[in-house]
Amino acid sequence: MVDLPRRSLLAGIAALGASACSKITDSGAAQSLFDAAEDGHRTLHRALAGKQALVPEYSRAERSPTFRGNGTVTIADPFYQDQLAKGFSEWKLEVRGLVDNRLSLSMADVRALPQRTQITRHDCVEGWSAIGEWQGPQLAALLDAAKVRPEARFIIFRCADVLYGRDYYESIDMVDAYHPQTIIAHTLNAEPLPEKNGAPLRMRIERQLGYKHAKYVKAIEAVASFDDIGQGKGGFWEDVGNYQWYAGI
Amino acid sequence: MTRHALSTRLWHWVNAAAIIVLFMSGLTISNAHRYLYWGDYGFDPKDAWLSVIRFPGWATIPQHYDLAIARDWHSTAAWPFGVGLLVIWAAMLANGHFRRNLTTRLHDWTPGAVMTSLRAQAGGAERSYSPMQRILYGLMFGVLLPLMLFTGLAISPGFQAAAPWLLDGLGGRQSARSLHFLAAWAIFGFVVVHVVLALANWRLILAMVTGSTPSPLPEGAHADG
Numbered sequence: 059m060v061d062l063p064r065r066s067l068l069a070g071i072a073a074l075g076a077s078a079c080s081k082i083t084d085s086g087a088a089q090s091l092f093d094a095a096e097d098g099h100r101t102l103h104r105a106l107a108g109k110q111a112l113v114p115e116y117s118r119a120e121r122s123p124t125f126r127g128n129g130t131v132t133i134a135d136p137f138y139q140d141q142l143a144k145g146f147s148e149w150k151l152e153v154r155g156l157v158d159n160r161l162s163l164s165m166a167d168v169r170a171l172p173q174r175t176q177i178t179r180h181d182c183v184e185g186w187s188a189i190g191e192w193q194g195p196q197l198a199a200l201l202d203a204a205k206v207r208p209e210a211r212f213i214i215f216r217c218a219d220v221l222y223g224r225d226y227y228e229s230i231d232m233v234d235a236y237h238p239q240t241i242i243a244h245t246l247n248a249e250p251l252p253e254k255n256g257a258p259l260r261m262r263i264e265r266q267l268g269y270k271h272a273k274y275v276k277a278i279e280a281v282a283s284f285d286d287i288g289q290g291k292g293g294f295w296e297d298v299g300n301y302q303w304y305a306g307i
Numbered sequence: 308m309t310r311h312a313l314s315t316r317l318w319h320w321v322n323a324a325a326i327i328v329l330f331m332s333g334l335t336i337s338n339a340h341r342y343l344y345w346g347d348y349g350f351d352p353k354d355a356w357l358s359v360i361r362f363p364g365w366a367t368i369p370q371h372y373d374l375a376i377a378r379d380w381h382s383t384a385a386w387p388f389g390v391g392l393l394v395i396w397a398a399m400l401a402n403g404h405f406r407r408n409l410t411t412r413l414h415d416w417t418p419g420a421v422m423t424s425l426r427a428q429a430g431g432a433e434r435s436y437s438p439m440q441r442i443l444y445g446l447m448f449g450v451l452l453p454l455m456l457f458t459g460l461a462i463s464p465g466f467q468a469a470a471p472w473l474l475d476g477l478g479g480r481q482s483a484r485s486l487h488f489l490a491a492w493a494i495f496g497f498v499v500v501h502v503v504l505a506l507a508n509w510r511l512i513l514a515m516v517t518g519s520t521p522s523p524l525p526e527g528a529h530a531d532g
Contacts, residue, residue, distance in 0.1 A: 088379075095383035100465070107469035114471045122348040179347060179480060181464045183374065185340035186350035187480050265465045301375045306465020307382045 092302075100304040103265075109233045113264045116177040116189050125190040125246060127254025128182060130219035130226065133274060138218055145250070146258040151242070155214070155279035158205035165244065165258055171195035174241050182268040183301065192243035192262050198236045200278065210280035214287060215261055215272035222298060228272040229284050229292040229303075230263055239264040242275065267305035269295045310518045314398040319515055322391050326494065328384040329455075333491055334362035335369070335377035343488055347479035356485070389456050396448070408436040409445050416442065447497060451490050458487035 133139070141149050146165045153161040175193045197213070213235045217226040234240055241262050244251055251257040256273025263270045270293070284290060289297035296303050311319075342355035352358065364370040368380050399405040414420060415438035424437030436444070460466045461473045461483040477483040505511050513519065 092379040092383055095379075095386055098386060099382060099463070103463070103465040103469060106466070111468035113464070113468050114474065116347070120347065122350070124351075126350045181462075181480065182350075183339070183378070185336065185484060186342075187348045188350050189348045265468050267464060295375075299373075299375045300379075302378065302382075304465070307378070307463045 096302050096304050096307070099307045103306050104233065110238060112239055113178060116179065118177065118191065121177060121190060121247065122188045125180070125188045125255060126182075126186065127252070128184075128268065130221055130273065131254035133219055133253070135218065138274075142253060142257060149258050151259060151275065152277040153200050153204040153279075154277060155281050156207040156210040157201075157280055158207060159203065161200065161204050163200075168195060168242065168244060168259065171199055174238070176239055176241070176262070176264075178239065178262065178264050180268055180271070183295075183305065191245075191247050192241060193245040193248070194241040194243040194259070194262075196238065197240045197242060197261075197278070198238075200242070201235060201280070204280075206280045209282050212281050212284055212292070214279040214281055214284065215275050216277040216279060217272050218274035218276050221294065224288070224294060224298065226272065226274070226294045227288060228261070228270050228294065229281075229287075230266075230270065234263055234265065237263075237265065242278075265306050269293070269301065270305045311515055312398070312402055312404065313518065314395065314402070315404065316515055316518055318391050318395040318398070321387050322395075325384045325388040325391065326498070328368060328380055329388060330491060330495060331366060331368040332377040332380040332384070335367040335372065335374065336381060337488065338362055338367065338372060339374045343485040344481035345478065345485060346481055347474075349481040359488070385459060389459075392452055392456055399448070405448075409441055409448060411438065411441045411445060443497065447494070451494050451497070454486060454490045455494065458483045458490065462487060 133142075141147070149165055151161075151163045151165075151168060153163070172195060173193055174196055175191065177189065177191045179187050179189045181187050201213070210232070212229045212231055214227060214229045217228075219226045230240075239262065242259050243256075243262050244259055246252065246255050251260060256271075256275075259275040260273040261271050261275060281287070284292045288294070291297045291300075292303045293301075295301040337359055338361055341359040341361060342349070342352045343357040343359065344355055349355065364372075367377070369376050396405075399409070420438040421442070424439040427437060457473060458477060460470070461477050462480060467474055467480075474480055474483060477486060505515075
C-alpha cells in the first residue's frame, strides 16, 4: 500500500471533499451553520475584547509608503467630478432615518467638529494590509447631535459610488457605531482624501475588514432593520457576493 | 501499545475533517491575494517575500473561485479545529497521554535515537511511542496546531482588539499571515507522511476507529487459537 500513487489518492480525497462541500453549500442548512459560526466569532471577539476595546495604533514611521485604492477608485458622475475639482464646496453629508434632529453638514461643518486622528491598519478581505493616518469626527458625535432614537439598531452608510449598476452601501450595529475609533475620515496622511480612497468622506470601522469602510459617503441613516434595504443583507458585497455581514473575522 | 482513548479517537476524526476543509478553503483564500509579506502591512507584490502559485480548482473549496464561500467554510471549520485543540490538550493532560506518549527527553533528540526508531518502525516491531513519534506528534500538538490557531486569530481584525500582544508577538499582521500559510503546509507534509505510514499498517487505522489494540494478537494469545 505504501507505493499507492500518492498524487491520485490526494486528488481523489480532494475531489470527494470539494464536491461534497459544493453540494452542502447550496443547501439552506449550510447557510444557517455559516451564520451561526459568524455570530459565534462576533460574540467571542466582543466577549474577549469588550465593546470599546481599541485596535492598535501605529506611529507615523510605521505607515505604509502609499495607501492602496481598491474597489471603486474613480467616480464618473459629473456632479462628483465637479465637486472633486472644487474641493467639495457644495458636498453635503446627511444624517437621517430614526433621528429626532436631521442634519445636513457641509465639509466645513464636518471639519469644525471635534476631530480624532488615528494611524491604523486597513485589512482587505483579500488578505493585504496598508497603514495610514486618518482624521475626522467620531460617528458617535454625529449620532448624538442628530439624537438617534432608541429603536435604531443599525447605521447605514449611503455612498456615491456605483458598482455593477448598484449603489454601494454598508451597515454596522450600534456597538461599532459608538466605538471610539469609528470616525468619518476626511484626510489620509494629513492630506484631503484622494479620490481612490473615498473623497471627500469615508468611514473607518477599525475592527472590521475593508469592505465595511464605506467610501464616498453621502448619508448616514439610522434604521431598525436592513431587511428592506438592497437585498436585505446589510451591504453591497453582502448582497452581491454573499460576504459575511460581520467582517471582523 | 495501549488502546486509544475515546477522546483521542473522536478528536482525531473531527480534527481530520476540519483540517481538510480548512486547508482546501484556505487555498481559495490564498488565491485571493497570492503574495506573502513580513511585517505589519503589505499590498504591493514588489514587497512580497513569496509569490504563491494559483491553486487549481480540484484542490480548493469551492472548486470555482468564490472568496465569500471559502471564507464561510474556513471560519466555520475553525470552530471544531480551535475548540477541539483545547479539548484534546485538556484530555491529554488529564488522562496522562501527554506525559506517557508525547514527552521527550534530551537523549530522544539524538540522531542515533531517531535512526533506531526509524528502523524499528520500518520493521513493524514498535510497540510504544518511539522518539521519532514523540518528536513529530509533540511538534504537531505543541507547535504547529497552536500556531495555526493563534495566527488565524491574529489575522482577524476583530480579534486584534482583544489581544494586541498576539500581533506584536507574531511580528505584525502580514507576518502572522505568512506564518499561517507556512504552518498549513508543514501540517500538510505531516498528514501525507502520517497517511502513507498508516496505510502501510492498516490495523493502525482500525485502532483509531475502534480503539482496539493494533498488534495482530493480544499478548499471551496463541497464533492458532
